[in-house]
Amino acid sequence: MFRQAVFWSVIVLLSGFQPQMTKAQVILGSGVDKSREKLMYFRQISAAESAEPWNYDVTSLRFDLNIDPSIDEISGSVLTAFVLTGDPAPGIRMELSTGFTVDSVLCNGLRVLFVHNGDFDLRIALPAGIQEGEHATAEVFYHGVPPMDAGFGSVGRHLHEGVPAFWTLSEPFGCRDWWPGKNDLTDKADSVDMIVHSPELYRAASNGILVGELVAGGIRTCHWKHRYPVAPYLIAVAVTNYETYSETAIVNGKPVQILNYVYPENKSAAIRQTAVTAELVELFSRFFGPYPFAAEKYGHAQFGWGGGMEHQTMSFMGRFDYEIIAHELAHQWFGDAITLNSWKDVWLNEGFATYLAGMSYEHLFDGYWWPRWKTLAIDYVTSEPGGTVYCPDTANVNRLFDSRLTYYKASLLLHMLRHIMGDEAFYQACRNYLNDPRLRFGYAGTADLKAHLEAVHGSDLSWFFDDWLYGEGYPSWHVKCTALGNYEYVAVLTQRQSHPSVSFFEMPVPVRFKGAKGDTTLIFHHTENGQSWKIQPGFMIDSVFVDPEQWLITKGNSYQIIDDTDAIKIYPNPAGSWLRIELNNTPEKIGLFDVKGRKIDVHYIIDNLGIKFDIEYLASGVYFIEIEISGKKTGSRFVKQ
Ligand SMILES: [Zn+2]
Structure with a gap:
């Protein structure tokens, strides 16, 4: 909580210096999407993380749910189509909160036995004759009140203008708080049908395309269909008296629909605030390849949670601040099209999303915003001396979504890699990673990204990841310039580290030398303390700036100029x-x-x-x-x- 308080106070300070804005409602630092309400999380996650291996692969899911936002209970069924990959004898395992009652289970259309007891454990017997390698289905009929006290909420409700709203937010482990299924990060369903029945007043927003909407007998049925592979935590539904509007982005000459579901009382404000989305879709498509789900849509659904959530093709938005619009959109490439294979690498999700929001300032705004974003990020990251970007403790949701480390320091790691590799190589490597058929619409970890970066860079980057991803802290540099006469100098670089976990940050360090008659920036490949370079700026140096364009995580730099040659x-x-x-x-x-x-x-x-x-x-x-x-x-x- 303390960290958050410090962070937001930085934003308030900065806001006093904002010049005339060129885009609506820009609040630097507002893109941290999961920093709120996170203290609600319980210890329940350990069950999923340490669970026994699964014996089936999910192929598709079909939800058929009754959701009335004005009552607590939900009911319905979820059909999981799967391929059996192991021994059929023990049956299959699903997870579902024990707050629900399972009414019946059908396997391949036949009633089967099941046991649903403690710790989310639902065991389903398979009918005789199903063999390993075969396709089958399991349909679970259930009803009950979702627990409201896990993760970021898993399921949330509130009233807006007196009208109830219902939403889900499963990241990281909350699927089981509203649907029975295989709650596994690394098994994407190839397609999802989300059929929701609600009182006529309401409409449901979800992943993919709305293929049917029907009102009969006072009940509105919305049928959404998503045909891209999707990780369980990225499946979501929200229900209230939504009004809708669309925008269009043009990617590769073709239109991509941006579909917005918003509260009626917010519609006119939302139309203004989301107008930038198309430009962002086009920008990210230019740097990272076309929007991954272009055949369906991108969209926003308003919900009552404080942050935002990158549900695939339909981000749920607690507010329409500029950065959070950019951040959730960026996740469609980084997090959705390629999903983490372990929460330990959550920096890949949040670091890329934060960085893409940052670089949108570089490309879509006037020259004030990008340096301000970098200043904010560097100041925030260096406000404490330690902490790893890598997250070995996945049981601690506070640590998983630590805004200083998982969001901002991670984003600056990407920025430093761009500095080390150069723009062309960095973006090419990112596109290669996103387009890698082994990873696209599947899973990846740090090693996969690193391999793609190294392939384009042409050399090993372990030194970088060791210091910056697994090590803690940041360096401060001292530059000592000794004049040799004739406007030549010896520059000596020394470095100290804010945290003992890293003995030396080997880095290309840009240093700007300035004098009355000149100004030049040189890059020193600093690999050891006391390293020296003879430099010939051709003018008398009177000041020195380390990292003038803010490529590095550093602070507390200093310099010294010694000029004994002055004969006058x-x-x-x-x-x-x-x-x-x-x-x-x-x-x-x-x-x-x-x-x-x-x-x-x-x-x-x-x-x-x-x-x-x-x-x-x-x-x-x-x-x-x-x-x-x-x-x-x-x-x-x-x-x-
Ligand atoms: Zn995020």
Whole structure:
């Protein structure tokens, strides 16, 4: 809770500096979609994570549910079509909250025995004769009141303008709180039918395409059909008195429908706020390949939960802030089309979604927003010295969806990989990953992404993942510049780490050197402390900035400039009508420049002390004197009062 409080206060501070916005309702940092209400989670997840192996693969699902948002109970059936992949003798196992009553189970249309008892455990006997490798169906008829106290809610209800709304939110382990099935992250159903019967006032929003809507006897039946593989936690339904409207994105010259189900009282505001969605679909399609579910739709359904949830083809939205619209859409590529094969890699989902929302500022907004996003992200990530992006403890939902680590630090890992690889290689590797037939519409983990990045990059990236994904903290750099004369320097980089888990962050470090007569940024491949480089900026350096364009997770950087080569003594400084330089030798060249590096004519006399300049006529400001003696250039700044 404390972390959240710190984070949101950063946003409030920033909002005071926002200039005229170019897009409606931009709130930096608002894209963390699952940071609310998460304390509700119980210890129940351990059952699913440590469960015995499954002996069947799901092929399709057919929900037929009675949902009246004004009452607590839901009822109906879920038919699971599957292929038996193991021994039929013990039957098959499903998970369903023991808050429900199972009325009957049909296997291949025949009534079979079942046992439903503690810890979500539903055991179903198979009829004689079903063999391993065969297709079969199991249809569970059930009714009851969904538990309201698990995960991010699993099932939620509220009143809006006095009208009840019902929704589901199964991530990460909550399917069993509203439907009987195989609650396994890594078994996608190839298709889903969602048939929902509700009082006529209401309509249901769900995955895929609305293939039928019928009102009879005061009951409205909505039939949604989704024909892409879908992980169980991405199947969802929401029911209330929705009003709808559509927008259209153009991807590869073809229209993609963006279908919105919103509360009537929010419709006009939502129309304004979601208008940016088409542009975002087109942007992400350009960088990451066409929207993955283009043959069906993308959409939003409003719900009463504080954040957002990337249900496949129909994100559920508690609010229509810009970043959360971008974030949930981004999940359709990262999370939905390719799903995690373990929650330990949840950084892949939330890191990509957060980063894509960030990079949308880079491409769709004026130049203010992208640097602000990076500043916010880096400040937030470095607000504490440790914490891993990788999440070994999947039983702790707070840790799984930690906004600083799983969202923002993960997003900046991707940003740093882009810096290391270059834009072209980074985006190509992402597209290769998304299009990999072994992964697309299936599952992946960190190793899969890493392999695709390395293939395009041409070399191993373990050093990066070891330090940044599994290690903790961030580096701070010190740059020491020692002048050699002739505007040459030795730059020495040293690094300290905020956390002892990483002994050294090997990184390409951009460093900007600035002076009155020049400005240049160089990249140092920093692999050990005390490493030095001879640099020739061609001007006198007066300031140094580490990571000027914010590619890295770093803070607390410093620099030092040592210039003992300065053979000239200049006074008075600040100067009034005259300025003297003491010299032992007569210079071959003398020049005076303003802060923009423009040469200015100046009167001077050379005497036995050195040079005396007449600067009476100079405007007030900072100037730079450059002299060359025996082929060696040196210089100094002064201020004219
Ligand atoms: Zn997310």
